[in-house]
Amino acid sequence: MxxxxxxxxxxxxxxxxxxxxxxxxxxxxxxxxxxxxxxxxxxxxxxxxxxxxxxxxxxxxxxxxxxxxxxxxxxxxxxxxxxxxxxxxxxxxxxxxxxxxxxxxxxxxxxxxxxxxxxxxxxxxxxxxxxxxxxxxxxxxxxxxxxRPSRMDIDRAMAKDTESNGVSVLLSEVIIPITPETLEDAEALAQEIASIRTYEGFAAAARQYSASDTRDVGGRLNWLPLNNLPPPLRPVILALKPGEVSAPIPLPNAIAVFQMRGIQEIVGPAPRYASIDYAMYYIAGGRSPEALAAAQALKARVDRCDDLYGIAKGQSHEVLERVTQAPGAIPRDVALELAHLDDGEVSTSLTRNNGQTLVFLMMCGRTALPNEGVSRDDIANRLTQERVxxxxxxxxxxxxxxxxxxxx
Missing domain, CATH: 1.10.4030.10 (Porin chaperone SurA, peptide-binding domain)
Incomplete structure (x- = not known):
């Protein structure tokens, strides 16, 4: 839907x-x-x-x-x-x-x-x-x-994968919800926010317009590994200098704008994930006060994803989705929210069904992709595809x- x-x-x-x-x-x-x-x-x-x-x-x-x-x-x-x-x-x-x-x-x-x-x-x-x-x-x-890579090419790639440091970014966000009726105004607003050049101005816009849970703190996110973000967005974010604001980024049912506040190298291997386990519990009413209040009440009742099965018991099976996906397969708006959630944490920024359904999104866990689990054949295939x-x-x-x- x-x-x-x-x-x-x-x-x-x-x-x-x-x-x-x-x-x-x-x-x-x-x-x-x-x-x-x-x-x-x-x-x-x-x-x-x-x-x-x-x-x-x-x-x-x-x-x-x-x-x-x-x-x-x-x-x-x-x-x-x-x-x-x-x-x-x-x-x-x-x-x-x-x-x-x-x-x-x-x-x-x-x-x-x-x-x-x-x-x-x-x-x-x-x-x-x-x-x-x-x-x-x-x-x-x-x-x-x-x-086809040589044996030396594969050796170098495996060593790089094992030893390379990653990047962590400090971002602020504005997430503007859209419906068919509000799309034109939302796009114009997103363009206006993308022209902001100060941290104070961006924070004010987040407090006024953002649907994200971070709006109360001016859209400010904590440090997060770049690899947590959806793959298509990583080069967009890396291209930003501190203080710069991204162009509007389309999402399902929303438009996102990001401001770079800081960037640093992660000491040690960059985290990589084979899959991410998350749950989505759907609450009727979209971003109405009643639906948001129901989400806050639910947040106080659950500590982990398994608790949601008890909440959903006796309701339509469509009210709860538990999903395990590779990072690149996760819808972009969901992936962005999951990027700054730890296990058991919740986001209520997303909607579905033309804004009529609020998504109670919960991070269940990430499955790491350890370097030692990557075979030479995996590296060779990746290098071959990139070179082709x-x-x-x-x-x-x-x-x-x-x-x-x-x-x-």
């Missing part, structure tokens, strides 16, 4: 953009060329569809520029693929769509339906997946052998520099 609502929110946010783009596409000839990449054409319709697709997914950045670059790169990739015997079957595309949908925690059918409601056609998704699968096969065939991706990106960059790319 959570991500259906999120996609619906995104759909509403993109509606005005869709109308304008669609009118432009028809005025210019919907299937007329927008960009030529060597002998291949990208039509206005394809460009519009990709913009809408990225808008619905709330990809960070300008969706117009992102769509243009993505479609150009995909044309270059498929030009390389056409020189091989690589073919992608309908069965592979179907499996690829299911894999992509899983990242949004929707079934393939629900994901396709949500995209359709936002104006994105099924064939657009199929083309996107087809290109990705073909390029994955091409990259493996072309770069795999040269990407690097070789593939360098290949496309060269093709892009050599290509004839003309805006029509």
């Amino acid at each position: 959570q991500l259906n609502v999120t996609l619906f929110t995104r759909t509403l946010a993109a509606a005005a953009l869709t109308v304008g783009l669609t009118a432009t596409a028809f005025a210019q000839g919907m299937f007329s060329p927008a960009i030529k990449v060597n002998d291949d054409v990208i039509t206005h319709y394809e460009l519009e569809q990709r913009i809408q697709f990225l808008t619905l997914l709330r990809a960070p950045g300008d969706p117009v520029e992102l769509a243009r670059k993505a479609l150009i790169d995909e044309r270059l990739r498929m030009q390389a693929v056409r020189e091989t015997d690589i073919e992608v079957t309908d069965e592979q595309i179907k499996a690829g769509i299911e894999e992509f949908a899983q990242r949004t925690q929707l079934s393939a059918d629900d994901f396709i339906r949500a995209l359709g409601q936002g104006g994105v056609q099924l064939e657009t998704l199929r083309d996107f997946v087809r290109t990705g699968l073909a390029w994955r096969e091409f990259s493996g065939r072309t770069f795999l052998e040269q990407a 991706a690097q070789f593939a990106e360098a290949f496309i960059e060269k093709k892009r520099n050599e290509a004839r790319i003309v805006d029509q």
